[in-house]
Amino acid sequence: MKKLYYTSNIFLVLVLVLLSSCKKSESTETKEKTKHRKAIEYKKPQSVEFHLEKTKEWLKINEADSSKLQIAYAINRTDKANFAKLDSVVIPSDFSGDIVYYLPFPLHVAALGEVSKVIIFSYPTQAFAAYENGELVYTGPTNMGRKKDPTPTGLFFTNWKAEKTTSTFNDEWDLKWNFNIENKLGVGFHEYALPGYPASHSCLRLQEKDAKYLYKWADEWILKDKENVKVKGTPVIVFGSYNFDGPKPWLQLVKDPKALDISESEIETQAKPFIQKILDNQKVREAEQTAKP
Incomplete structure (x- = not known):
């Protein structure tokens, strides 16, 4: 009887150890899943080729197709009102894919794997992208500073935001879904007219739907008091330069569909000098959120 008793105890201990091990394994796996975002499965078009079309003629045929219109607006870095004013526009031969395949950013950037959130604006291509742990979650066109x-x-880091505010350049300009990134200079991203080229007074103009998305997605700063910042907001990287005296860059797509593509290594190069600063602020935000009751 004693041998059976000891054997039963040993069996029970083994079961408890096994269950404990499983729980630890599940806990670790859950943390890893939370830490590293799964890649989104985007629909890829059969081909990505472009050609020029007369705007009025193309609109007559496609003005009722909202999905085509959104892609066409993005490719030409414009919005509905300004698209109609253009003489000719760059149009893809195949509209069957998601918008990420018509804009220049890579779907994955390994170097950003530890960064929970970051927004990247490319001056040369007039486009932006939002990444979560290195995975592209949103992208769109922009018109930046003239x-x-x-x-x-x-x-930069996002700081304060307002659904509607007034421009510091002209008090008659209403800026919707504004998120400031440089407080002293008054630079931010917001909804405003996109004529299809850099036209702003240093801000980053967006289509309304894109401005709304970033407005809700990005984090505001956390202040200690009126003068001091406790935690900065979401990191924003702006890079490159624009050839103001040349033709619109997206016209190159007609000859070379990959002319504007931004490689993963280029994003890594642009982000590398800032990664540690971004991660340091991220730790402070995580600690602040953990400390909240």
Whole structure:
């Protein structure tokens, strides 16, 4: 009887150890899944080729197809009102894919794997992308600062936001879904007219749907008091330069569909100098959120 008793105890201990091990394994796996976002499965078109079309003629045939229109607006870095004003536009031969395949950013950037959120604006291609742990979650067109008032480049962090505010350049300009990234200079991203070229007074103009998305997706700063910042917001990287005296860059797509493609290594190069600063702020935000009751 004693041998049976000891054997039963040993069996029970083994079961408990096994269950404990499984729980630890599941806990670790859950943390890993939370830490690293799964890649989104985007629909790829059969081919990505482009050609020029007369705007009015193309609109007569496609003005009722909202999915085609959204892709066409993005490719030409414009919006509905300004698209109609263009003489000719760049149009893809195949509209069957998701918008990510018509804009230049890579779907995955391994170097950003530890970064929970980051927004990247490309001056040369006039496009932006939002990444979560290195995976592209959103992208769209932008019109950045004109030659006289260029958008500053480098690393910034979102700070305060407002559904509607007034421009510091002209109090008659209403800016919707505004998220400031440089408080002293008054630079931010927001909804405003996209004529199809850099035209702003240093801000980053967006289509309304894109401005709304980033407005809700990005984080505001956390202040200690009116003068001091406790935690910065979402990192924003602005890079490159625009050839103001040349033709619109997206016209190159007609001859070379990959002319504007931004490689993963290029994003890594642009982000590398800022990664540690981004991660340091990220740790502070995580600690602040953990400390909340």
